[in-house]
Amino acid sequence: MSSLAPKFRFSYFIKSILDNGFWAVILLTLAGIPLVQVLLFYLELPVLDDKLLSPYLAFTILADPSGQIPLLKSFIQTDFFRIAMFPGFGFAALLAAGTIFVERKMLAKLQLRVGPFYCGKIEGILQLMSDGIKLLTKEIIIPARADKPIFWAAPVLFVATAAAFVALIPAAGGGWVVADVDVGLLAVFAVIGFFPVITVLSSWSANSKFPFIGGIRALHQMVSFEIPLILSVLGVVILTGTLNLTEIVESQSTYWWIIFLPIGAIVFFIAMLAELERIPFDLPEAESEIVAGWLTEFSGMMYGLVQLGSYLKLYAFAALFVVLFLGGWHGPQVWPPFPQEIIEKGIEMGPINARFPGLPLLDQQMLNDVLWFVIKVVGVIFFILLPRGVFPRIRIDLLLHIGWYKLIGLAFVNIFIALGLIYAGVLGPEGIL
Amino acid sequence: MLHMADAVFLALAVMTIGSAIAALEVRSLIYGSIALMGTLGGIAGFFLLLDSPFVAMFQIAVYIGSIAVLILFTVMLVRRQLIFIKIEDPRRRYAGIGLMLVMMLALGAVILASGIKSIQTDEPPVDFREIGEDFLIYYWPALVLMALILASSVIGALTLARREDITNEQHNA
Numbered sequence: 001m002s003s004l005a006p007k008f009r010f011s012y013f014i015k016s017i018l019d020n021g022f023w024a025v026i027l028l029t030l031a032g033i034p035l036v037q038v039l040l041f042y043l044e045l046p047v048l049d050d051k052l053l054s055p056y057l058a059f060t061i062l063a064d065p066s067g068q069i070p071l072l073k074s075f076i077q078t079d080f081f082r083i084a085m086f087p088g089f090g091f092a093a094l095l096a097a098g099t100i101f102v103e104r105k106m107l108a109k110l111q112l113r114v115g116p117f118y119c120g121k122i123e124g125i126l127q128l129m130s131d132g133i134k135l136l137t138k139e140i141i142i143p144a145r146a147d148k149p150i151f152w153a154a155p156v157l158f159v160a161t162a163a164a165f166v167a168l169i170p171a172a173g174g175g176w177v178v179a180d181v182d183v184g185l186l187a188v189f190a191v192i193g194f195f196p197v198i199t200v201l202s203s204w205s206a207n208s209k210f211p212f213i214g215g216i217r218a219l220h221q222m223v224s225f226e227i228p229l230i231l232s233v234l235g236v237v238i239l240t241g242t243l244n245l246t247e248i249v250e251s252q253s254t255y256w257w258i259i260f261l262p263i264g265a266i267v268f269f270i271a272m273l274a275e276l277e278r279i280p281f282d283l284p285e286a287e288s289e290i291v292a293g294w295l296t297e298f299s300g301m302m303y304g305l306v307q308l309g310s311y312l313k314l315y316a317f318a319a320l321f322v323v324l325f326l327g328g329w330h331g332p333q334v335w336p337p338f339p340q341e342i343i344e345k346g347i348e349m350g351p352i353n354a355r356f357p358g359l360p361l362l363d364q365q366m367l368n369d370v371l372w373f374v375i376k377v378v379g380v381i382f383f384i385l386l387p388r389g390v391f392p393r394i395r396i397d398l399l400l401h402i403g404w405y406k407l408i409g410l411a412f413v414n415i416f417i418a419l420g421l422i423y424a425g426v427l428g429p430e431g432i433l
Numbered sequence: 434m435l436h437m438a439d440a441v442f443l444a445l446a447v448m449t450i451g452s453a454i455a456a457l458e459v460r461s462l463i464y465g466s467i468a469l470m471g472t473l474g475g476i477a478g479f480f481l482l483l484d485s486p487f488v489a490m491f492q493i494a495v496y497i498g499s500i501a502v503l504i505l506f507t508v509m510l511v512r513r514q515l516i517f518i519k520i521e522d523p524r525r526r527y528a529g530i531g532l533m534l535v536m537m538l539a540l541g542a543v544i545l546a547s548g549i550k551s552i553q554t555d556e557p558p559v560d561f562r563e564i565g566e567d568f569l570i571y572y573w574p575a576l577v578l579m580a581l582i583l584a585s586s587v588i589g590a591l592t593l594a595r596r597e598d599i600t601n602e603q604h605n606a
Contacts, residue, residue: 150463181486186490186494190491197501200502212509219506226498408587409591
């Protein structure tokens with residue numbers, strides 16, 4: 001008899017399997033099936049080719065691949081896809097994760113280091129995954145006498161606010177946006193207003209010196225740079241006469257606003273760096289003075305959530321810059337059309353001819369839009385990352401001086417340029433362009 | 434029949450009034466200011482319910498994003514014992530509740546006397562562009578006055594920022 005299981009009896013083994021099976025059947029019939037039926041009652045099932053997607057049809061489609069593309073197409077049109085995948089959370093999180101890796105690698109190259117190198121075969125490509133697993137498995141330590149409810153809620157609220165910001169950004173023409181709000185730009189500023197609140201509350205709740213100093217600095221910085229941020233986009237609003245972000249993009253089909261309002265774009269970019277707490281404005285997280293600023297006491301996945309939130313915010317700000325000044329998704333048509341023969345004849349693999357009715361899955365225009373949008377966003381993110389390898393941190397009095405004095409003045413100059421363009425008859429409803 | 438809007442209105446009213454009471458009654462100043470944010474956010478919700486997202490967004494951006502933050506900031510920098518000399522006088526509380534009831538009765542009487550018995554709910558929301566046009570055509574003196582006040586306050590802020598600069602120079606010299 002093996003020493004691993006000294007009391008092993010084959011009959012016990014059989015009994016345990018039967019027991020498990022019995023309970024599984026009982027639970028499935030008493031709870032599982034009613035749950036499925038209740039769900040089916042409330043779930044609005046899509047209609048494919050004038051046929052309602054009943055569970056029977058769904059199982060048929062599982063066995064028959066040719067029916068899956070219409071199903072996928074109808075899934076892409078749902079709100080769930082928009083919120084969770086594209087252009088919502090999934091898309092933004094993917095770009096954010098890419099940003100983290102590129103940032104580390106690029107900074108290393110700028111400073112003649114190697115950066116992430118050993119994790120994964122090629123250039124440390126799996127570093128991010130290992131970091132994620134490490135953060136997930138680490139213990140979450142709450143500081144003594146911390147205010148627990150606020151301390152727990154702060155990272156979650158931070159990610160939620162960043163996700164709400166992402167939800168307002170349109171990523172392609174034809175309504176590819178989670179929340180197409182009529183007052184989109186104002187909604188963006190309303191959402192941005194929550195970040196200092198969450199930051200300062202989390203820093204206070206940690207009951208520690210360094211987070212508190214960092215939080216107060218973050219508050220100063222974010223609140224004072226919100227003003228030039230809002231003033232610098234007023235020029236765009238004056239020229240387009242709308243607050244809807246999709247309409248702002250569509251107004252730039254011929255000219256990007258950065259051509260007419262370069263000062264506004266520069267002010268917006270600098271204010272954006274300060275709102276994102278990036279170098280040279282990273283006083284709230286100054287690691288050489290106050291450990292990690294308002295992030296000091298976060299550990300484990302709480303820290304991971306705050307990082308995720310701040311990179312989502314970075315994506316959202318870069319995308320907002322693209323939407324406001326760089327023409328959004330407008331660009332020359334470079335995406336190739338879907339090959340016609342696959343639609344007509346299917347794919348021939350030797351004796352098998354696989355036909356996929358319902359192709360193409362996404363239309364060419366939308367893919368082209370997304371391509372240009374991603375290229376522009378990645379470019380802006382690159383310019384946000386670049387100062388980190390080049391500039392030192394600036395002093396807090398200089399920071400506030402820049403925010404309150406220079407940037408606000410420049411933002412007003414920008415507004416007068418926009419007004420001048422309209423009154424000179426260059427742009428606007430009766431303009432030459 | 435309880436409509437969706439009614440349910441939302443009730444929830445918002447409970448949230449607004451509940452957090453307003455909490456803002457007054459909670460012992461911790463920080464939680465009190467968080468409750469104040471709940472009240473201000475509830476009012477933004479009322480504006481959304483009234484089909485005016487423009488005002489709602491400004492309510493959130495200005496009241497939660499700036500004023501609540503200012504209150505929070507002040508509260509955090511103040512040591513609690515210094516401002517919290519407890520005066521537990523129940524008469525104060527009853528006087529406050531009485532004053533509130535009188536105010537609510539007066540307001541209710543005014544509203545009932547104004548003859549508004551019902552409101553149209555199926556009218557389209559007022560576009561904020563129309564409000565802007567009205568401001569430029571009929572109410573231009575008010576607009577000019579507001580612009581002058583805002584411009585003077587911004588110039589005042591800029592001047593303050595500049596004075597800091599001068600004091601720095603004096604400090605260095």
